[in-house]
Every structure is written in C-alpha cells, then in structure tokens.
Amino acid sequence: MSIVRINVGPIHPSTHGVLRLVVDLDGDTIVNVEPHIGFLHRGVEKLMENRMYMQSQSYTEKLDYLAPFSWDELYTSAVEQAMKKEVKPDAQILRVIMLEYQRIASHLVWLGTFCNDIGQIFTIFMWSFRERARILKLLEDLSGTRMFYVNLRLGGFYKPLPKNFKDRAYKLNEYLVEKISEYKDVIEPDPVFNERTKNIGVLPKDKAIELGVAGPVLRASGVRYDIRKAMPYYIYDKLKFKIPIGYKGDNFDRYKVRYEEIFQSIKIIDQALDMLPDNPDILGQPIKLINPNANPDIVVVHRELPKGEGIIYMVPDKQRPYRISLRAPSFINTFAINEISKGYKYADLFANLGSLDIVLAEIDR
C-alpha cells in the first residue's frame, strides 16, 4: 500500500504546545514520525549572554513553565559555583523542599493532561489541578508569586520563611498523600486506560540508552539512573528515598514511574521538614558581578529536573556569561517519539507523545 503523509500541528490541542509532527502512515500503522520544532524559539542562550547575572534568572525559569523553580535553581547554582559561594545549610534544606514540590506540581499537570489525551476526559485533570493549586498557594506565600518565583539569591533566598510554614507543609503533605492515592483507584481499573497504555509505545532499555533520553522516560525503561542518587547535591545523600523504575518501558510504566515519584517526593519533603530548624537562617545575598580576581573556570552543573537531567555549561565572564549552553531534557526526549510510535496505530500517537512529558519552551529555547 502506498504511504500517506499526514501533518499534525503546530496548532493542535494534543501536541502540548506548538509542535509539528509529520507522520507517514501505511494504512493505519505509523511508519515514521518526524518532529519539527522551533515555533517557540526566541534565543534564550543568546539573550542570557547579553544580560547581567541577576537578570537571567527570569529567563531560565520560563524554560520549563511547569516547574520553573528547578531551572531557576540550576542556573543559580551555576552562578554560585562560578563565584565559589557556599549555600547556607538551612537554605539547602529549603531548596530541596521547593524542588520536590515543583516536581510534584509538574507531575500532577502531566497526569491531568495525559489522562485527557487518553480519553479519561477531565476527571483526573480537575483533581490534579486542585492539588496543584494547593502546592502553588504554599509556594506563593513563601516567595510572593504564583508561578514564577524569582526568589533565589546567592547562598540562600531573598525572603525569610513565613511563620507557620512547617505546619502548613506537613498538613499539605498529608492532604496530598490522601488525595493522590485515590487517583490510582480511578485510573488503573479503567479498561480504556489499560488498553491504550499497556504494551503501547515500548522503548527497550538499550534503545533508551542509545537515544540518550533522561528522567522518568529513561527510568521507565528499567535504567536506575537519577542524578539525585548518582551525583547527590545539597542534602540528597542524607535522605532516604527510592528510585522507582519500570520494566517494559511502555506508556503504563512511564505513568507508573511518575506516579510513584510523587510519593517519593512527599517522603523527601517530610524528611527535609524534620531537618529544618524552627527559625532557619536562609537569607542570601543579591547576585552581584563576579569578582575580577576570582578567575572563574568553566562551570558545569547537573540537576535532576522533573523531566530529566538538566545541565548548564557556562563560561563565566565578569558581568555576564561569556557563553552559556543549556541541555534541556525535553529536547532529547522528544526525538524518542519516532522510536516509540513506529509500528503502532495512528490513534496511539498522542498517547505516546503525552507519555513523554515534553515542554515546548524548553525544546525550542
């Protein structure tokens, strides 16, 4: 039979932004998928090279708008390393708490939209956004804004902790565990969900390593690799948590890995809250110019972002980075779509794409 070429996007409700896919079909079976990117390109790295260090923070956090703080923290750590500045111990704990809350928020948005893509329209979406709103409210009181918290300073934060933060966080965690464990009872017995995820979009272990995918997509294929364990930063080596992995690497495993990660994150937050003293000293300095005598070298920072491994490679200069390069996990995960969709039906394309959890602003940069 002849091959039919179908164009999907860039304006499409299921491509999670403005991604264009060119799909070759043989009958109803996918032969080849080619992602076309660049519809959101605005040259972040170039803009950052023309900005002072403290100005770039609001650029990095718009890379992954589901978990802005994670990129923000990655960039600030790069500047901290360039300036050879230590982070205060209490601020380290609070950063871990915020990072994990961001991971939960990101996974919740993913869960809601993935269930929408798959046909469980709006039930899980409504629930997960309800829980996310609680998390955002807590972080809003901590930082002052709802989505984009530019609240990191050298060595700490710019504002002291609100008074009853710990109690509220403990309560929120209880609430999250109670509510999120209910999701399982709705999602997993659903025959539609099972049909559309189990044994669909399989990414074998060797292929996953070959493609260089990262984060939950890699772990769902059975590779136990997480920067939080492999190269622990902050207080992660003092915390007890597991890295959930999948076995087959199908859509269901990718769902399961993210779902379990939410609970592991809650566990991490609980432990970190126990370590946090009542009146923590978390104030940092404003980000200033790099000391001309410091003679900074190339800086490379790795972090486990909600979507995978993020890396910043920076050649610092005195006022602004001379060169900066970002490794966005979504960018590499997107190109797994061809591998996991080949041989499956056209209807599975959006289940597969949704399971990769991509953010277009991070891909196009």
Place this chain on the structure above:
Amino acid sequence: MNDDLLDKDERFLNAEKKMSRLVLQASKKYKTPVNAMFTRLSDFTKAVSKGLIRWGRVNSLWPAQFGLACCAIELMDFGAARIDAERKGYLLFRATPRQNDVMIVAGWVTKSMVPRVKRMYEQMASPRYVIAFGECATSGGPWWESYNIIQGIDQVLPVDVYVAGCPPQPENLFAALMKLQEKIRDKHAGSKEPTISEDIKRAEISGIHLPEEDNSSRL
C-alpha cells in the same frame, strides 16, 4: 472587520421600516385589534433582533483551545477546578477555530507562528474577538529584544482586551472576559481601525517586516 455585519443590520432595519409602514397603512384601513397587535409585534421583533442576538453573543463566548507558552498553563488553570469558569459560559474550549468567538493569545508569538496565528484568526467566524493574555502577547514581555518574536500580537491582529502580568492570574482572565462582555453589550467591540498589518502607512512607520507566507509549507 464587522462590515458585513453592519450591512446586514442595515438591510434588516430597512426591511423593518418597510414592514411597519405596511402594517400602519393596513391598520388605518381596517381598524381591528388584530392590526394593533401586529404593530406591537413589529416592535417586538425589532427588540428581539437587537437584544436577543447580542444577549446570545455576550453569554456564550467560546474561547479557542490554543496555547503558546507559559501563559497557557494559567489558561488551563482557568478551566480547572479552582476557578469555575463555566458559571459565566466561558468554558467551552474548542479545538477548531471555526467554532470560536474569542481567541486568547497566551504566550509569545514567534515570526514563524505569525502566519499560522493569522490564518487561525481568519478561519474564525465573524464577529470575533482577540484577547492578548500576558506581557508577551501585549508587548513582547521579557523577550522583546529577541530577534525571533514580534512585540505584541496587536501588530498583526486587532486586540479587544489586554491583560497585563507575567503570567496574569487566572482571575485576571475572568476580569478580561467580563470586560469583553461589557464591550459587546455596548456595541464597542471589534475595532474598526485597521491593524498595522493592514494599514500600509502605519506598517512603514513602525518598520515591521512580517514574513511572507510560504505556499510550499502551507499547513
């Protein structure tokens, strides 16, 4: 933008006048209560034609399901559990522009997206309204110095309501849609002023060079 609509209104008004004249003549000839009822019926239809259509337009604004960047997450939150947008009749997000009344531009518009956004706007049925949601759609926002974006969607489309903020809170979108409803109710909606892209003089002054639409990569 609303020219054809106005034409229709005018034609309708002329027909109305003619009809009421005929009815009045008839009522002079035959003085029966039925004819009096007819005159009142004509008033009634007049009121209906003005009010009912506008009432329908005001209360069923269907936004486009079309997100570009970070602001689209707040757009999703707008449709989610915390803010129940359905109580005002806003929630029916449609994926095809042919069923939309409002286009909420949420995010920065790159030069490669301009022809696509324009085409989407052209596919919407008149009357159509545009809301610029967020700094990026209003003025370019944090990226206004970038080489690849346009500084605000109003360079290519006529905008009815601007929402400031990076990102604006979902409550602000609620306020914006209520503002738009007010505009439609008072018949101010849809600016008749040509947009920069249509007005060659203004385009020359502001020095905008929009990318030509490339027919080979038509979508």
